[in-house]
Amino acid sequence: xxRLRLATIWLGGCSGCHMSFLDLDEWLIELAQLADIVxxxxxxxxxxxxxxxxxxxxxxxxxxxxxxxxxxxRANSRVLVGFGDCAVTGNVTAMRNSLGSALPVLQRGxxxxxxxxxxxxNDTSVVPRLLDRVLPVHQVVPVDFFLPGCxxxxxxxxxxxxxxxxxxxxxxxxxxxxxx
Amino acid sequence: xxxxxxxxxxxxxxxxxxxxxxxxxxxxxxDIPTLCYVDGLSAHGGCRICxxxxxxxxxxxxxxxxxxxxxxEVQTDTERLRGYRRTIVELLFxxxxxxxxxxxxxxxxxxxxxxxxxxxxxxxxDYIHPNRQVDLSHDRFGIDHNRCILCTRCIxxxxxxEGAHTWDMAGRGSHSKVITxxxxxxxxxxxxxxxxxCFMACPTGAIxxxxxxxxxxxHPRAKLEFLVNAREKKQWNx
Ligand code: SF4
Ligand code: SF4
Ligand code: SF4
Ligand code: FES
Numbered sequence: 209x210x211r212l213r214l215a216t217i218w219l220g221g222c223s224g225c226h227m228s229f230l231d232l233d234e235w236l237i238e239l240a241q242l243a244d245i246v247x248x249x250x251x252x253x254x255x256x257x258x259x260x261x262x263x264x265x266x267x268x269x270x271x272x273x274x275x276x277x278x279x280x281x282r283a284n285s286r287v288l289v290g291f292g293d294c295a296v297t298g299n300v301t302a303m304r305n306s307l308g309s310a311l312p313v314l315q316r317g318x319x320x321x322x323x324x325x326x327x328x329x330n331d332t333s334v335v336p337r338l339l340d341r342v343l344p345v346h347q348v349v350p351v352d353f354f355l356p357g358c359x360x361x362x363x364x365x366x367x368x369x370x371x372x373x374x375x376x377x378x379x380x381x382x383x384x385x386x387x388x
Numbered sequence: 389x390x391x392x393x394x395x396x397x398x399x400x401x402x403x404x405x406x407x408x409x410x411x412x413x414x415x416x417x418x419d420i421p422t423l424c425y426v427d428g429l430s431a432h433g434g435c436r437i438c439x440x441x442x443x444x445x446x447x448x449x450x451x452x453x454x455x456x457x458x459x460x461e462v463q464t465d466t467e468r469l470r471g472y473r474r475t476i477v478e479l480l481f482x483x484x485x486x487x488x489x490x491x492x493x494x495x496x497x498x499x500x501x502x503x504x505x506x507x508x509x510x511x512x513x514d515y516i517h518p519n520r521q522v523d524l525s526h527d528r529f530g531i532d533h534n535r536c537i538l539c540t541r542c543i544x545x546x547x548x549x550e551g552a553h554t555w556d557m558a559g560r561g562s563h564s565k566v567i568t569x570x571x572x573x574x575x576x577x578x579x580x581x582x583x584x585x586c587f588m589a590c591p592t593g594a595i596x597x598x599x600x601x602x603x604x605x606x607h608p609r610a611k612l613e614f615l616v617n618a619r620e621k622k623q624w625n626x
Contacts, residue, residue, distance in 0.1 A: 290510065293488070293489055296509070296510050297481075297510070297511065297515075298515060299487055299489055300487060300489060300490060302515065302517065303485070303487060305515070305517035306485060306517040306518060306519045306520070306534075307519070308519070341517075344510070344511075344515075346510060347514065351510070353509075354509040354510045356509065356510075358488070358489030380509065381507065382504065383504065385503070385504050385507065385508070385509055386488075386495075386500065386503075386504055387486075387488040387489070387500060387503065388488025388489040388491065388494040388495070388500065388603075
């Protein structure tokens with residue numbers, strides 16, 4: 209059987225979903241027999257490769273980098289999985305949306321609460337500009353499967369990946385669909 | 389007392405004339421999902437989760453309101469109804485700010501459970517992310533309007549069980565909001581007796597006990613049931 213080309217990315221999230229992925233513990237060894245991780249924040253690859261079978265997307269689309277990167281990822285992934293609540297619903301990352309724009313958050317973080325060097329970063333070559341509205345991934349590019357949870361518990365991740373490596377569409381039901 | 393016979397999902401069911409379809413169904417062991425309905429409080433018919441199909445009628449009817457009729461043929465779980473129920477839940481999530489991961493009611497919330505029941509793996513609607521407030525002025529309870537689904541359960545519990553009628557609904561459409569007294573801070577309410585019945589009745593993380601943090605609120609629904617039983621059946625079984 210051909211080895212699965214698996215990628216994981218994180219956008220506007222806390223990396224908790226990736227920590228939960230690492231909680232797969234010894235099953236990761238089994239996964240490593242079946243799949244190559246071709247791109248991930250956990251490995252040292254700089255550019256997103258072509259011909260990826262499955263990409264797990266953690267995090268919401270919160271800045272301009274995310275917005276452009278997710279299109280590249282979508283174009284090069286056969287299956288895109290919304291990985292965790294931030295990707296699926298916007299979750300905590302999108303809480304700032306009710307303030308209307310990114311500015312109140314930047315003001316709070318970089319001006320009101322700063323002790324020294326009060327300044328909102330404006331060099332976009334270093335820090336990408338925040339979008340005024342944080343979006344769940346499926347509002348930017350089509351998403352094939354949704355894996356909710358904050359973070360999704362490891363057995364839930366495993367259930368989805370097991371189906372994918374066997375070439376079956378993942379199917380979650382009951383408490384496995386619980387947000388939060 | 390006259391008895392009527394009807395079918396629910398093809399199953400022959402007898403019910404008391406004047407019963408709602410919901411009561412008849414539940415007594416026959418057929419569950420119909422509900423959100424705004426609470427046993428022992430008047431029906432409100434606002435959430436539309438309990439909609440059912442009745443043969444011969446093009447209109448869907450809320451089971452918590454619609455009375456049984458002789459020979460009625462009711463369907464409670466068709467493809468079409470499942471589609472509508474999921475849409476309703478998605479609209480509720482899109483309308484408020486439901487961040488389950490940081491909510492007091494995470495794991496003990498009827499809206500969250502309903503999302504599971506209807507199989508909502510994501511929301512197809514754009515989230516509105518309204519700018520709503522939290523009122524922490526009451527000594528024992530708080531209200532987080534971000535989590536409120538406007539089901540009016542608090543209003544009915546406070547009015548019909550406690551007799552205080554502290555709560556009411558203000559505004560229209562998506563600007564609706566539950567208020568205490570004449571839209572004063574809850575803590576300054578002259579009518580609230582601090583009995584906690586609104587907290588017992590609230591299906592979501594909107595009304596919570598102060599001091600409860602993420603995933604710590606569990607609305608004591610059994611207490612509400614006890615009170616209703618005591619009032620209606622004069623049963624005081626603990
Ligand atoms: S009220 Fe229920 S659905 Fe809303 S955020 Fe809290 S747990 Fe989630
Ligand atoms: S605590 Fe009791 S009296 Fe006060 S608002 Fe709630 S139900 Fe009404
Ligand atoms: S506060 Fe709770 S009980 Fe009252 S309308 Fe909102 S969700 Fe319903
Ligand atoms: S439960 Fe019937 S309309 Fe809400």
